[in-house]
Amino acid sequence: MxxxxxxxxxxxxxxxxxxxxxxxxxxxxxxxxxxxxxxxxxxxxxxxxxxxxxxxxxxxxxxxxxxxxxxxxxxxxxxxxxxxxxxxxxxxxxxxxxxxxxxxxxxxxxxxxxxxxxxxxxxxxxxxxxxxxxxxxxxxxxxxxxxxxxxxxxxxxxxxxxxxxxxxxxxxxxxxxxxxxxxxxxxxxxxxxxxxxxxxxxxxxxxxxxxxxxxxxxxxxxxxxxxxxxxxxxxxxxxxxxxxxxxxxxxxxxxxxxxxxxxxxxxxxxxxxxxxQLPRLPWEEEKMWQERYGLDWQLSQTLVANDKAREFWQMLVPWIKNRDQAQKIAKLIVNKPDRWQGKKPAKFWQEWQKGQNERLGGAKLAEIVSQVIVEETKAVADYRRGKISALGYLVGQVQRLARGKADPREAQQLLQQELTNNG
Ligand SMILES: [Zn+2]
Known part of the structure; x- marks a missing residue:
């Protein structure tokens, strides 16, 4: 000094x-x-x-x-x-x-x-x-x-x-x-x-x-x-x-x-x-993401506090089109670092978008639905006895096997069809 x-x-x-x-x-x-x-x-x-x-x-x-x-x-x-x-x-x-x-x-x-x-x-x-x-x-x-x-x-x-x-x-x-x-x-x-x-x-x-x-x-x-x-x-x-x-x-x-x-x-x-020389301060940046994308305070704070996450996020921001995308991306960056670390932002974005647009339907979805009906005997029986809430559980199981990519409406329709037709 x-x-x-x-x-x-x-x-x-x-x-x-x-x-x-x-x-x-x-x-x-x-x-x-x-x-x-x-x-x-x-x-x-x-x-x-x-x-x-x-x-x-x-x-x-x-x-x-x-x-x-x-x-x-x-x-x-x-x-x-x-x-x-x-x-x-x-x-x-x-x-x-x-x-x-x-x-x-x-x-x-x-x-x-x-x-x-x-x-x-x-x-x-x-x-x-x-x-x-x-x-x-x-x-x-x-x-x-x-x-x-x-x-x-x-x-x-x-x-x-x-x-x-x-x-x-x-x-x-x-x-x-x-x-x-x-x-x-x-x-x-x-x-x-x-x-x-x-x-x-x-x-x-x-x-x-x-x-x-x-x-x-x-x-x-x-x-x-x-x-x-x-x-x-x-x-x-x-x-x-x-x-x-x-x-x-x-x-x-x-x-x-x-x-x-x-x-x-x-x-x-x-x-x-x-x-x-004063840059935008951490709390100003947190508020910016909260206001622009509706991120909750916890998410925006974690994002801003972690240098690597923040840097990656900032590189993706120009491509983000809406709040929904922003929420998903921010959560993924904060909670699943292995999904983005070591990746180039452009490549990550391409893959992520592809993954988002991919929807499982048609024959593949029908196959999963049949599998769920075979495996979940208890829920199936419950539903057939009139317990409607069992359907939600079955849709969840379809979604689990489809790794979240099933079209939920189609999955539900298919399930209902199968359960009524083959009851
Ligand atoms: Zn000295």
Whole structure:
């Protein structure tokens, strides 16, 4: 973020991506990374946050072995983005998750625990880190998970990062506290504490940690006490959180503007240029398919979220003539990847259309109908006794043998004929 070291340090030998600046050696000076600032602005524009045209970096002071300078260069008073919302699909409708801010900082070094020893790898130290902070508006682990998945999708969409959690290029932190359920129409009164679970490296762990915390805190409340404000870790093997340290409050960090970095200003033309770079966003594309083709939200979300499926779909779109075709194609792409993967779109489309037009009738259909009548003795007997609904079942069996290609009306007529004539 403030030096020229490469951020591609995944699986690199420890302490090979270093310079005096990211090691915090005396006399080194930070120089802000323009591209990182632009990407943060892009992210802020995508979620319609207010851009702080004039912003500065601050020192967040604390002692920890992963922080050689004794402070982290971050943003506190003037984050690059303030507010904004992220549209998330929850329970079949779009919910706008309100953001607090989007700020830019430098990452810290990585601690590795080896038995009694703690080793420090500084490769990650000084890598740009964008923190996206929500308002306290998420009320379940499922909602939190849907939200962070959306953030990952957006970050990849905008080519800001691969947001790969295995590589540590996306990390999750959940702040959890329990409040009394408000009566209808009343606002939730926020509790005076929060528990932060840090360094969650998968969506599943986030969900588990939140659910675990909800239960743990509920028990404390039920015993007439209030949970303490603290930072907790998550033990993935046990599926439990454990206390790490009492959580600092903002004033403990003694934030102050970094005197080595002058305040920065984004010009209107720079912002306008970035705004032009904004592609159509995932939720905009989902809505587009919903509106144009009547795809349901689940289908359009899955289609847009999967790069390969989305690409294939987009190549077919010019040939799609109506909603019916669109629904069938979208479902097939999402549910049966083996039917299209590795195929050329033009070839796939030809085959698919041929398959659609193919209708089984005449002698072939009559053959299947006879077979069904022979095999389905019970349904046949039921029908002949006057149980009309058995006919539907028999048509279904014909359709099954015809692999869905039978003309349903013809199949029904043939069945009725056969059943009445040869009864
Ligand atoms: Zn460096």
């Amino acid at each position: 403030f030096c020229g070291c490469s951020a591609q340090h995944f699986r690199q030998p420890a302490n090979t991506h270093l310079c005096p600046t990211c090691l915090g050696l005396p006399g080194s000076l930070p120089v802000p990374n323009q591209r990182a600032i632009e990407m943060t602005v892009l992210m802020a524009l995508a979620v319609k946050a207010k851009i702080n045209r004039r912003f500065f970096f601050e020192r967040k002071n604390y002692f920890y072995p992963d922080l050689p300078k004794g402070y982290q260069i971050s943003q506190h008073i003037s984050p690059i983005g303030e507010g904004g919302t992220v549209p998330v699909l929850l329970g079949g409708k779009y919910v706008a998750v309100a953001l607090h801010d989007i700020h830019l900082e430098e990452d810290t070094a990585k601690l590795e625990h080896h038995g009694d020893e703690v080793w420090i790898d500084f490769n990650r130290s000084g890598v740009p880190l964008v923190e996206v902070v929500t308002q306290p508006v998420l009320h379940s682990a499922a909602a939190a998970k849907a939200y962070v998945k959306r953030i990952q999708q957006l970050v990849r969409w905008l080519r800001i990062s691969d947001a790969d959690m295995e590589k540590g290029s996306m990390r999750l932190e959940a702040n959890i506290s329990l409040a009394t359920r408000p009566s209808d129409g009343e606002e939730i009164e926020l509790p005076s504490y929060r528990v932060e679970v840090k360094n969650l490296n998968s969506f599943r762990f986030l969900e588990k940690a939140i659910n675990y915390e909800i239960e743990r805190q509920k028990k404390i409340w039920q015993n007439g006490k209030q949970p303490v404000q603290e930072t907790r870790g998550f033990d993935a093997q046990q599926g439990v959180t454990f206390g790490q340290r009492r959580k600092e409050v903002a004033k403990d960090y003694r934030y102050f503007p970094d005197p080595d970095i002058p305040p920065l200003e984004l010009t209107s033309s720079a912002i306008a240029r970035l705004r032009k």
